[in-house]
Structures are given as C-alpha cells and as structure tokens.
Amino acid sequence: MQLNFDNRFIAELPGDPVVGPQARQVEGALWSSVAPTPVAAPRVLAWSPEVAALLGLQAEDIAEPRFAQVFGGNALAPGMAPFATNYGGHQFGHWAGQLGDGRAISLGEAIAVDGRRQELQLKGAGPTPYSRFADGRAVLRSSIREFLCSEAMAHLGVPTTRALCLIGTGDAVIRDMFYDGHAAPEPGAIVCRVAPSFLRFGHFELPAARGDVALLRRLVDFTIARDFPELDGPAGEARDAAWFAQVCTRTAELMAHWMRVGFVHGVMNTDNLSILGLTIDYGPYGWIDDFDPDWTPNTTDRQGRRYRYGWQPQVAFWNLSRLAGALSPLFADPAPLQAGLQAYADAFAACERRDTAAKLGLAHYTPADAALMADLRALLHAAEVDMTLFFRELGEHAPGPQALEALRETFYDAAKFELHAATFTDWLTRYAARCAQDGDEAARRARMRAVNPRYVLRN
Known part of the structure; x- marks a missing residue:
C-alpha cells in the first residue's frame, strides 16, 4: 500500500502545543495532534473501488492485513500525521462555542493519482481534545449510512465528501438508539472519509x-x-x-x-x-x-x-x-x-x-415554467405523492392525460389518487402543451433520466 502525503494543513497553520486526547479548550491553534485509539479486531466490511482508484490503491492493497490495521486506527502508514481540528459553530441558531472534531481524526493529506490533494479522515477513531465527555466512537448502523450515502450522493451528481472504506472494529459501543434511557452495546465501526478539505464555516x-x-x-x-x-x-x-x-x-x-x-x-x-x-x-x-x-x-x-x-x-x-x-x-x-x-x-x-x-425534461427554461413546477409541487404535497417515483415515472411516458394511470403507483393513498385525479389531468395537459414546444420526446426522456434519481436511500 503506497500513499504519498503532503500535510500542508498542519505544516502551515498553528497547532496545539499539548498532545493527546484529553478534553480541553484550545486557544490560538487550528489543530491538535492526536492518534486514533486502537481497536480489538479491525476488518474491512466494504470499500469503494472508485475512491480507492483515485488514491492509487488496488484490490490487493485493500486485501492486505495492514490495510485494516491502518484504517481501523491501529497503525500508521509512512507520512501519516494524525490530527483533529478546532472549530466552533452555530447549532440550531445559537452560538455553541468550541466544538471541533469530536470523533474524527485526519490521517493526513494524500496526493491522489490526478495530482490533487485528498484528506483522509477516520470517523469513529476514538476521543480527541474536542470530544468533551463522549467516547469518540461510531456504531456500525450509522457508519453504514455514512458510507452508503457518501457514494450514493456522488453518483447522483451531488457535491459530497467520499468514503474509501468501512471498517468493523470488533469492539462494542454503548449507545441509546432511541434516546429512551435504554443504552445497549452495538457493533463499532470506522468510516474513512475522503475530501480535498474538511474545512467548515x-x-x-x-x-x-x-x-x-x-x-x-x-x-x-x-x-x-x-x-x-x-x-x-x-x-x-x-x-x-x-x-x-x-x-x-x-x-x-x-x-x-x-x-x-x-x-x-x-x-x-x-x-x-x-x-x-x-x-x-x-x-x-x-x-x-x-x-x-x-x-x-x-x-x-x-x-x-x-x-x-x-x-x-x-x-x-x-x-x-x-x-x-x-x-x-x-x-x-x-x-x-x-x-x-x-x-x-x-x-x-x-x-x-x-x-x-431539467426535472421536467425541457430543453430550456421559460418564465412560465416556474408556475408549472410550483403547481406540480402543490399537487404532490396535497396528494402525498412520492417525489422520487413521480418524476422518474413522468419521464418514462409520453406527456399528457394518458400518463395519469401509469403515475397511480407513485401515490401512497389510493383515495387521494381519485380525489386529485382531475387536477393532475389538468396539469398533465398543460405539461404536454409545454413539451410540445420542444418537440423532441427522446431528448426529454434523456434529460429527465439524467437528473431525476431512479434509486435513493430510504429510511
């Protein structure tokens, strides 16, 4: 496993003179040196071939026992210099003071195969100076969600941090899943997040x-x-x-x-x-x-x-x-x-x-299209229609009232389909007239397929 690091953030910006995870207020510094806390039995549960390729890693690199040790927080590869960053923030509209990376530890800034810088960050790697009273760990269920969504969003064309891998730690983490006072052990995990920078407001x-x-x-x-x-x-x-x-x-x-x-x-x-x-x-x-x-x-x-x-x-x-x-x-x-x-x-x-x-498959925007979309959103809300399914299905059928029956399956409530059928028919008639101005049905479908997701992650 060969990764090349150029850790500009910690080289060029002032750091905390105190080393270690003990909780503290950090003044005059933007980062603190802190190592991941080792785990019992790290193993690779999932990894992203795209992100691995970006970093110059191959399947055989992932299969090496050392990979799980490094990205499980038990070892450091040459050039890695782990740190947590210091920041504050407004939470739910109120200033919260110092917050910082409470359960995320950056391993360093790797130079990707395209020459660009990518910061590698372990989420769930243990306590940092910014953990306050928390353990700095993450459970498997939330880590799976982060891993999947990072890669799903990238493929939906949404700017996002990426995820290299998901590591099971072999340790139990105590969490109150439903916030009802019944904390219980859950499997622990670590996600390696990847981004050019994790700087926040x-x-x-x-x-x-x-x-x-x-x-x-x-x-x-x-x-x-x-x-x-x-x-x-x-x-x-x-x-x-x-x-x-x-x-x-x-x-x-x-x-x-x-x-x-x-x-x-x-x-x-x-x-x-x-x-x-x-x-x-x-x-x-x-x-x-x-x-x-x-x-x-x-x-x-x-x-x-x-x-x-x-x-x-x-x-x-x-x-x-x-x-x-x-x-x-x-x-x-x-x-x-x-x-x-x-x-x-x-x-x-x-x-x-x-x-x-784009969502309506139109070749270009006109001012009247704003009302067309606003009226559709009002209908979707009133009839409790599934947004993802509706737009995808709308793009699979010729526009017009005849498409209504095919759209039935996007309604959660059959009674509301019947209640709003006439209004949707009117809207589909307007939509068909607007699409007729473009005249290219194949292009309309292609445009809609390009921007309207077919699959999204659902809770």
Missing part, C-alpha cells in the same frame, strides 16, 4: 468569536492558497471578497442539488457546512418520500423543524450570513460581504431555473 467562526483576527487572517490566506488556487494572488479585500462570493455560489449549487434529489441533511449547523460546498457529515439524513416541504428526518428537530426540506436554502443563507459576520474583521466595509450573499441568492435562483427545466 465553523473553522472561521471560532477565531473570530475569540477576537483572534490574526489567526482568522492566516486561515483565510491558507484556504485560498490551498483550496482556491485560481484566486491566489495579492492579499487584499478584492481577493477575499472573490473567495467569499465563490463560497456562496458553491453553497447555492449544493442546496439546489439537495432540493433536486429530495435530500434532507437534518443538521445544517454552521459546523456542518463545508467551505468547499460539499455535503459533509451524514447524520440523521433522509430523502423525502411523499412530497412534504416540512419534513425532517431529525427527531430532535421535529418541533421547530428548523432544518426541514423546504427550508434548507434559507438556512444555508443564514449560515453564510454567520460566516460573513465572522469574516467582517477582514473588511473595512461590509459591502463586499453583502455582495457575496447576493451572489448566493442569484446563483440559487439560476440553479432553480436550470433544475426546473
């Missing part, structure tokens, strides 16, 4: 909240140089503003993809949003079944529903506003930051127009 918020503008300045300069090299030029407000605007537009693109496929993250705290615009931290995520903009998979958010499906674009804007506030000490005037936030709104609106046309 919260990495920038914490030094700003502490008044450490010098550390904030260093982090921004480093991030632009390493992760946004196309912007790397003379330091100054113009460069920083261009960077923030790009963070905003990438986040808008991400939100549009989530809405396109029906994905609900569930915990959109500022410490769970990637500075690169990637989906990060697969916790209580889900996909909407019957089309319900108010649905959330997070049971702890069922009352307020802050992170519900239909509200995700607004939450992203709110989070970007918190990031703008953190960056404000670097700007003499707030106008560039306000321009970045406007760039988010403009980019998301453009993505919505693009995805409206």
